[in-house]
Amino acid sequence: MGKIERLWKNHLCPIIQNLFFNTVGLLNVRLFGTVDNRNLKYEISLCLIFKDEGRFLKEWLDYHLTVGVDHFYLYDNNSTDNYRDVVQPYIDKGIVTLIDWPYQQSQVKCYKHCLETFCNETKWIGYIDADEFVCPKSAPTFKHWLIRYAKFPAVMIDWLQFGTNGLINHDYSKNVMEQYFSCWEDFWMGKTFVNTRYRISNWHTQYFHHHSYVYYRIFGIKMPMPAVNQFGFISPMNHEWGGGKHRVEHSTIQINHYYTKAWNVYKEKMQRPDVYFAKNAKDIQKLLTREMKCTNKNYTILRFLQKMRYDKGEITL
Template identity: 45%
Template sequence: MKRILKKLYNFFVTCFYNLVFPFVLQLVNSNVFRTKKYTISLCAIFKDEAPFLKEWIEFHKIVGVEHFYLYNNDSSDDFREVIQPYIELGIVTIIEWPYPQAQMKAYKHFYENFRDETSWVSFLDIDEFFCPKYADTLEEWLESYKKYPVVLIYWMMFGTSGKLQHDYDSLVIEQYNISWDYLYHVGKCLINTNYDIVSFDNAAVHHSPWVKVTLGPINFKIPPVNQFGYFVPKDLFWGPTKELEKSTIQINHYWSKAWNIYDNKRKKSDVFFKENPKKKLDYFYFHERENRTSNRMIYRFLMKLKLSLNEID
């Protein structure tokens, strides 16, 4: 009974937000938009990701990301050699961040120091790739969502594709092409930096930050809108999120890559969790069993990525 009542409560709260808040935003929006140096930027905290940084940066440049704020969490590899050219070109800002489990604090640092440089930001990880299905760039895709403070885009989960060893001569987005056959119930957000984030004190800011809005004497807290246009204050999976044919974008989450990479990560500390959940093999096998379908949607950007990387090399 308690579970049923909770579901009913969540349903009515969600309906309320979806009925009321479009009108609130209509009244507020005219006062919050300001032109900034960059349109879309990414903020990421990383540790020992040198083999993957160049592909991740070059790919997101192709889909319209203009700047990258990278927080180095005490890496011991040659990441500096990889990103130095981007630093010199003014594409990457590097911040040394050698603190344990300090991911949320890194995002707070970004918001306090760099939010005025970019109109939109996403707190993305190096194993996550924005994949618009029809639009050529994120800015083009965002055109229909610019009135919202925060837009939630769901993960499409990718596993090992049966690989024991990662091929470092091949691209991540090319060699891992077996995914779940549905969108995961969480993802990452594109955040309009003209709005204040409610709190950086919990994990919600990583996946579904709320923002503050003031209308006269009234203060509102606004939840994200998901990629299907529904406010999601309680259930992040609210709306027709399982209808893939209605999805116009996904975040490809290369969660494990090959077994050797996953196995190495499960032996290390995590930038977010004190107790790394990857240590549990059941956790791995659950995700792996869900990989049921071939998914090459991101291949529409593959040739351009290869040519871009060839020019650099």
């Protein structure tokens, strides 16, 4: 790739896309966009493909119920642990739909299957992992936060990366959110929630679930449009606008990404197959590199802890 071609691809093209979508695109959404008034079973659902995450699924489900998620589409990818014992009570209550998904490295097909199969059950689907927790910073629930983006076809929420907190062993008697608060100074990438009236256009890319492009008609012309971010800007992947120099402080929501947890948990993950990569992408160097960026602390998610305990019946009046 020549110098001019790199300049176009990495700088000029994203700038032109940013200008177009944040003028013509935003104007079109605000003038002609409509709120989803379909009468469906669920407002917000999460799609998760997992492998041997049974020890962490209960907290993940209980937490997201606390912040306003209605339903979960769980795709089991050849797990060998006791995940079924964990999710069965939620299945019995109609909270979880469990799908057997034995195919190797088929995360993209799983997500596509979920959107195409359940688009008439739920208005929004978010594609997140079992180590990711959607954390509104001021709104009482995620559902309340999402109202402001009701006209948009897709919303990208930023990751805040959390590290090991220096722990060798994870304490399974405690919640994940109680043990890890050492984090990065700034956001990095994120995940997308898609309105099921629309279809994703960039399934073919590795990072479609980090920043989905959705087919949308701009003044009658159908084209792929990036998701809007929490600062109200429609931006191509890796070219986020809004929030200024202190984006974390100015943000209204984040996804807490507990990528590593304690050393013993990360070590286990390094040694087992991945749902996306044929070769596991986790290694010791990636752990150490991420740890070096954990220069801040963030406790925002703890504001939901007592409510989650109350909802589960762990604390009573």
